[in-house]
Each structure stands twice: as C-alpha cells, then as structure tokens.
Amino acid sequence: MSRTAVTLPSSLTAEYRGEVALIRLSRPEKRNALNETLVVGLEQFFTTLPDETRVVIVHGEGEHFSAGLDLSELTIRTNMADSIAHSEEWHRIFHHIEFGKCPVVAVLHGAVIGGGLELAAACHIRIAERSAYYGLPEGTRGIFVGGGGSVRIPRLIGTHRMMDMMLTGRIYDADEGQTLGISHYLVDPGTGLAKADEIAKRIAANTPMTNFAVTHVLPRIVEAGPEAGYLTEAMIAGIASTDGEAQARLRAFLEKRAPKIVRG
C-alpha cells in the first residue's frame, strides 16, 4: 500500500523509515486523549502500512502517552446501542494492531491511563520510561473499560490486580509496572524512542514467518486447549523451518557464517 494513499487526522503523525514506521499520538493539549477521529485514524494507519514496513513503533507527543478515552465523547453518546457499537469499534481497531501486518512496539511515558493502557496492551512490546504510570480510573468515572482491556490486561497482570486498579483507583508507577509485567523494558526519560528503534531493528531482522508465528500463532496457541495447541505448534514449526529464508539462516550457522548467541 502506498503511504500517499493514507490521510491521517492532525492528531496522528506518521513517519515511515524503511522497515520501521512510527505513529505518534499528537494531541498533547488534550494529553493524547483518544477521540473517535484519532482512533479511526489509527485504523487507517495500521491497515495501510507500506509493503516495506516490518515493525511499527507507537508513541505519544508531550508529557503523557495517553489519558485514555476522550471523556467528552461519553456525554454526547448517551444511546446504549451507540455506546456498545463504539466499544466494538475500538475492539476492531485494536485487533488490527494486535493481529496486524507486523509487530508493534509501544513507548510509554507519563500517563498511560484507561484506554491508553488498553492501547498499550494491544501492542507486542512495551518500553516504559521511568515517568510512566498506569491507571484504570473507569471505576471512579462510573464507566468500564471498552477497548479490549478486560481481555488483555488480566493476561498481563492478573484479574485480581485489574480488579484492584478499577475498584480502588490504584496507580502503578513505572517500576511496579515493570515488576508486574506491564512493560518489558524500563528506560530513562527521553530514551524510550531510541530503545524502541534498537528493538524494532532486531525484530525486523527476524524472518517475516517467525514474526508472524510469534505475534499471530503463539497467542492463539495459548488460548487453545493443549491438543489443538500442540498440533498448531507442530504445524507452524514445520512451516517456519522449511521456509527458504530459515533454511538459508540455518546453513549460515552450520557453516560458521552466522553469529553465535551473545549474553545480553
């Protein structure tokens, strides 16, 4: 897909750097609150990635990653059917992120709240700067998560912790988020994007088949029963290892042309 075909709202800024594409939430004056235009723009971006894109980085402009759903929209949308459809729209769009063309790396800083945390949870790798903090204030606002958070967040931190966050308004800081498994990497303020770039380049160096297997097949295996899981694993293992690029890489190692594993 040609990048010129995509017209994004001003609340999103896309940058295409060869195999890595960046999408920036660009609504800092509203703390990157996720309104309808922005969320639909995310769908536009994720469904029209150029052929050469192998990894996407999501980050936020200003002091915060995202303050979550734009609450002003909830006072306009008072029809129940419309509200259900709105949540289902987020589900569809975040599904494009989780099960889209390529792995997605999120850089988190400042507020990662409500729908912002739901968006982060739909990404595959999360890099947190030490300023990041996580909350689900839906409970105090009288609402509920609607962006797939009740499916994804318990799988990251456990149902009991999500209950605590929603019932008591508990906020986790960046260190706690790292310990609990919200983030994979914890870095100093201002260095998240550089870390994301480094990680993205490593991911892009994998074969596309491996990246597909890890992001599309692994989560499905985890949700399947063991018998379906073992069979699916055997099938994707066979598909991956007989891929031409995998064969070339295996030969390169055996002929001592590929680097050994180095401790990190």
Ligand code: 1HE
């Ligand atoms: C917003 C939003 C928003 C800021 N919707 N407008 N999310 C929340 O409950 C979090 C609400 N936000 C906050 O608690 C704070 O804004 C922050 C802690 C994130 C940042 O504080 P601060 O002092 O830097 O900014 P601010 O002055 O509070 O906000 C700046 C502007 O952004 C202000 O608008 P202004 O016109 O008065 O300048 C705020 O009203 C606006 N703003 N956050 C709308 N969220 C799919 S379901 C998901 C459900 C949820 O996500 S619930 C969680 C909602």
